[in-house]
Amino acid sequence: MVRNVTGFGRSGLSDWLVQRVSAVVLGVYFVGLLGYIVTTPDLDYAQWQALFSSTWMRIASLLALLSLCAHAWIGMWTIYTDYFSEHLMGSKGTALRVLFQTASVLLIFVYLVWGVQILWGL
Amino acid sequence: MKDNRPTNLDLFTVRFPLPALTSITHRISGVVIFVGVFVLLWLLSESLSSESGFATVQQWLSSAPVKLVVWAIVAGLLYHLFAGIKHLIMDLGYAETLEGTNAASWVVIIASAITIILTGVWIW
Numbered sequence: 437m438v439r440n441v442t443g444f445g446r447s448g449l450s451d452w453l454v455q456r457v458s459a460v461v462l463g464v465y466f467v468g469l470l471g472y473i474v475t476t477p478d479l480d481y482a483q484w485q486a487l488f489s490s491t492w493m494r495i496a497s498l499l500a501l502l503s504l505c506a507h508a509w510i511g512m513w514t515i516y517t518d519y520f521s522e523h524l525m526g527s528k529g530t531a532l533r534v535l536f537q538t539a540s541v542l543l544i545f546v547y548l549v550w551g552v553q554i555l556w557g558l
Numbered sequence: 559m560k561d562n563r564p565t566n567l568d569l570f571t572v573r574f575p576l577p578a579l580t581s582i583t584h585r586i587s588g589v590v591i592f593v594g595v596f597v598l599l600w601l602l603s604e605s606l607s608s609e610s611g612f613a614t615v616q617q618w619l620s621s622a623p624v625k626l627v628v629w630a631i632v633a634g635l636l637y638h639l640f641a642g643i644k645h646l647i648m649d650l651g652y653a654e655t656l657e658g659t660n661a662a663s664w665v666v667i668i669a670s671a672i673t674i675i676l677t678g679v680w681i682w
Contacts (some may be wrong), residue, residue, distance in 0.1 A: 456649065459642050466635055474680065481605075481612035488606055504595065511588045524568075540592075547595055554603045 442517075442537050444509045455510045458503035465500035494555055501551040505544045512540040580663045584641035587634040594631035601628075625681050632677050637670040 444451050472487070473479065487493055520533040574582070605615040618624045644662050647653055653662040 456646065459646070463639055463642065466639065470632070481609045484612060485606060508588075508592050508595075511585075512592065515585055515589070543592075543596075547599065550599055550603070554599065554606060 442534070443513055444506055451510045451513075454506050458507040461499055461503040462507060465496060465503075468496075488555065497555050498552070501548065501555075505548050508544055508547075509541065513537060516540075575660075576663045577659045580641055580644075580666055584638060584645075587638040587641070590634035591631065591638055594627075594634060597627060597631060629678055629681050632681075633670075633674045636673045636677065637666075640666045640670045640673075 445454060476483070488497065516533045516536050520529045520536065522529045525532065601615055601618070604611045606612075619628065644653070644666050647662065648659070653659050
């Protein structure tokens, strides 16, 4: 049986909703940023720097970064609990799951700190 | 809930219909993005560091291996986006029949194939 102690919000329904809301945030941010880059072929440093140092872009980027952290946590948890499970791998499944989940959370934390540093270090 | 509910999730004994294949690809693309964010943050960090950092990133992006890596990450993002939109549409109660989900899976495959190819053309 899959237990939700390593989930994001301690409840399946909460994780389900966070996954959807963060997905919409990330989708809008990705399409917007990709659209900007594609439609700005002569992008230079001044424009790029001005974009990311504007308040609205910092709000959008931090929102996207936090959404990414939650989204990745829940997504990776879903994958690990489905494949590194006791009935597929026996007790090895639990060990692998804890190991990979811990490593993922660590990487998510690195992304969070690094991302904040990039956005606010300007 | 019982701890010993019967399950058959031996993935090697079941045939994968199209929606199952688009679903597993959705997961794989998610993992690709999760790792790829490291590269994207690195590029963002360097490009915003200074005028010369921006030029360095432009130089990196002109080399074939970097182009390939960036293309792979953007391809993962595009596929994940379309498969995710299918998910949200299904959450609303649409395309939940066998024909519906098969058709939606084809839309995901075709839409992402077109945009991934266009991105490749744009990168090169």
